[in-house]
Amino acid sequence: MRRRSAPRxxxxxxxxxxxxxxxxxxAVVLGGLLGGVVTGALAGCSGNSxxxxxxxxxxxxxxxxxxxxxxxxxxxxxxxxxxxxxxxxVVLKTEQTTWDAQTFQTKLAGGTLPDVxxxxxxxxxxLAQAGQVADLGDVLxxxxxxxxxxxxxxxxxxxSDGRTFGVPVAAYSMGLALNRALxxxxxxxPDRPPATWDEVRAAAAQITQRTGVPGFGQMTSDNTGGWVxxxxxxxxxxxxxxxxxxxxxxxxxxxxxxxxxxxxxxxxGSIGANALYDHPxxxxxxxxGKFAMYVIAPDVYTAIVVNSGFPxxxxxxxxxxxxxxxxxxxLAGGTLxxxxPRADDARRKAAVQWIEWLYxxxxxxxxxxxxxxxxxxxxxxxVGLPGLSVLSDESYAQxxxxxxxxxxxxxxxxxxxxxxLPTIPILPExxxxxxxxxxxxxxxxxxxxxxxxxxxxALLKAAGTTIDAQLAR
Numbered sequence: 001m002r003r004r005s006a007p008r009x010x011x012x013x014x015x016x017x018x019x020x021x022x023x024x025x026x027a028v029v030l031g032g033l034l035g036g037v038v039t040g041a042l043a044g045c046s047g048n049s050x051x052x053x054x055x056x057x058x059x060x061x062x063x064x065x066x067x068x069x070x071x072x073x074x075x076x077x078x079x080x081x082x083x084x085x086x087x088x089x090v091v092l093k094t095e096q097t098t099w100d101a102q103t104f105q106t107k108l109a110g111g112t113l114p115d116v117x118x119x120x121x122x123x124x125x126x127l128a129q130a131g132q133v134a135d136l137g138d139v140l141x142x143x144x145x146x147x148x149x150x151x152x153x154x155x156x157x158x159x160s161d162g163r164t165f166g167v168p169v170a171a172y173s174m175g176l177a178l179n180r181a182l183x184x185x186x187x188x189x190p191d192r193p194p195a196t197w198d199e200v201r202a203a204a205a206q207i208t209q210r211t212g213v214p215g216f217g218q219m220t221s222d223n224t225g226g227w228v229x230x231x232x233x234x235x236x237x238x239x240x241x242x243x244x245x246x247x248x249x250x251x252x253x254x255x256x257x258x259x260x261x262x263x264x265x266x267x268x269g270s271i272g273a274n275a276l277y278d279h280p281x282x283x284x285x286x287x288x289g290k291f292a293m294y295v296i297a298p299d300v301y302t303a304i305v306v307n308s309g310f311p312x313x314x315x316x317x318x319x320x321x322x323x324x325x326x327x328x329x330x331l332a333g334g335t336l337x338x339x340x341p342r343a344d345d346a347r348r349k350a351a352v353q354w355i356e357w358l359y360x361x362x363x364x365x366x367x368x369x370x371x372x373x374x375x376x377x378x379x380x381x382x383v384g385l386p387g388l389s390v391l392s393d394e395s396y397a398q399x400x401x402x403x404x405x406x407x408x409x410x411x412x413x414x415x416x417x418x419x420x421l422p423t424i425p426i427l428p429e430x431x432x433x434x435x436x437x438x439x440x441x442x443x444x445x446x447x448x449x450x451x452x453x454x455x456x457x458a459l460l461k462a463a464g465t466t467i468d469a470q471l472a473r
Contacts, residue, residue: 245432
């Protein structure tokens with residue numbers, strides 16, 4: 001989980017291996033942030049003193065991790081050094097500042113915010129609307145990066161007038177993981193996963209009846225209950241908070257999602273008795289064959305197949321089921337790189353160049369793409385895993401052609417998910433205190449799955465009161 005922007009591990013969200021450019025060939029980073037203290041030859045002092053020195057542009061970059069991650073430290077140092085070699089007119093200064101909603105305003109007002117910083121998707125629109133980050137539209141166009149980015153994810157970092165204030169560097173969208181072997185045993189076609197919630201209910205019941213394995217599982221703890229319920233609400237055309245993040249909007253779509261879970265648990269028996277799955281627990285249970293479907297992004301393949309040994313050919317992913325024939329939306333999360341509004345034109349240009357160098361270069365450099373894919377394959381990592389890309393269709397297709405010899409995942413098993421990506425709107429997480437919203441909704445989902453007499457409407461009303469009080473602080 002990246003700074004609690006979604007109930008996910010750090011490795012899964014911000015700097016997944018496929019989003020990290022690597023100079024030369026090296027071992028793949030399989031977890032966490034880039035790490036270490038950059039010193040000496042890397043321009044190496046921390047502290048926020050951006051601008052120009054000796055005719056060179058001085059750029060302060062945040063997110064310098066702690067020094068306890070040696071492998072990541074080497075990658076970070078190599079990227080800083082190679083960037084400066086390729087851009088001798090830029091001096092990079094690193095610091096360990098990371099996104100913190102409690103201190104951002106103070107740092108911004110005091111002029112101590114680094115020039116470049118990672119922020120969750122949840123913050124992109126509000127920061128852009130408030131003018132608290134730099135407008136990058138012109139420099140994205142002049143550097144050519146704008147044309148390489150996915151317009152869907154780029155909108156997350158745009159204000160309502162279309163101006164761009166953030167560069168997406170990692171993204172995910174929720175889908176439906178499925179056990180293809182159980183689908184086949186139940187007489188279902190795993191290449192045609194359920195596309196609506198009515199189809200999910202029918203498929204889950206059939207799987208349960210014919211295999212004895214619960215057809216569906218639901219995450220409910222460590223904020224994952226609220227996280228998934230939010231996605232299920234989006235898929236029905238609803239929301240959990242208003243656009244400004246100031247008040248809850250827990251209404252019919254959320255109640256309908258809970259009603260369905262309750263019926264599947266107590267009427268159909270297609271959801272098992274365990275109502276306390278968190279993110280890793282659900283992945284482990286799915287890998288052990290304890291249920292056949294659950295809502296999650298397709299990159300869970302790494303946890304289920306690579307880490308837990310689930311047969312790759314039996315893992316499949318479909319789009320997030322929708323409430324009706326017309327797609328309403330799916331929850332998307334990820335990370336934006338933003339630039340301080342105090343940065344002048346030279347620093348804004350250097351910032352965009354650095355962002356592309358570190359996070360996106362493997363998509364624009366065939367050598368980087370091949371080196372990264374080969375290193376991942378050599379280390380046993382997943383290569384070619386489909387998912388929501390921050391790159392344009394053309395750029396991503398080119399990247400896929402470059403890495404094709406190293407792809408080691410059953411791409412065909414993700415066809416339904418991939419084909420639906422252009423048709424289902426991606427919607428960001430709640431714009432304010434997303435984790436507080438999720439935490440308050442966890443017990444609601446748990447109650448619906450453990451109490452036959454649970455009243456979803458009453459539970460939502462009580463949760464809404466709690467959340468509204470937190471949002472008003």
